[in-house]
Amino acid sequence: MATAEWAKKITEITLFVEDLHRSKAFYQETFRLAIIYEDESCAVFDYGNTCINLLNQSNARELIEPAQVGRGGDARFQFTIQVPDVDRVCDELEERGVKLLNGPITRPWGRRTASFADPDGHLWEIAQVL
Secondary structure (H helix, E strand, C coil), X not given: CCHHHHCCCCCEEEEEECCHHHHHHHHHHHHCCCEEEECCCEEEEECCXXXXXXXXXXXXXXXXXXXXXXXXXXXXXEEEEECCCHHHHHHHHHHCCCCEEEEEEEECCCEEEEEEECCCCCEEEEEEEC
């Protein structure tokens, strides 16, 4: 099988979280999405083309051994959601109690962006194509 055949679509991303109930509440309130699956160790949200699986970090070892769960605090990636109006979305997020890390900022590469973090430090960016 050629790489191009199997690497066309990311279906799920698993985020390891310290407190599932806290993270689940944040994602429900921030993104206003329904949970499509949950059990005592995870909650899954459907973002249309990719699902985000919040997994208790105590359950991560069985998935990633021999690797270890990283420690929070250092940004290693961010998720980006393209929106039609960053300023409007920022207003909505702030009304929901989300603290922006930066933005909205007009970037020299033709985007207007703003960023925020979930309770475990996973970074999210909203971006508007100008």
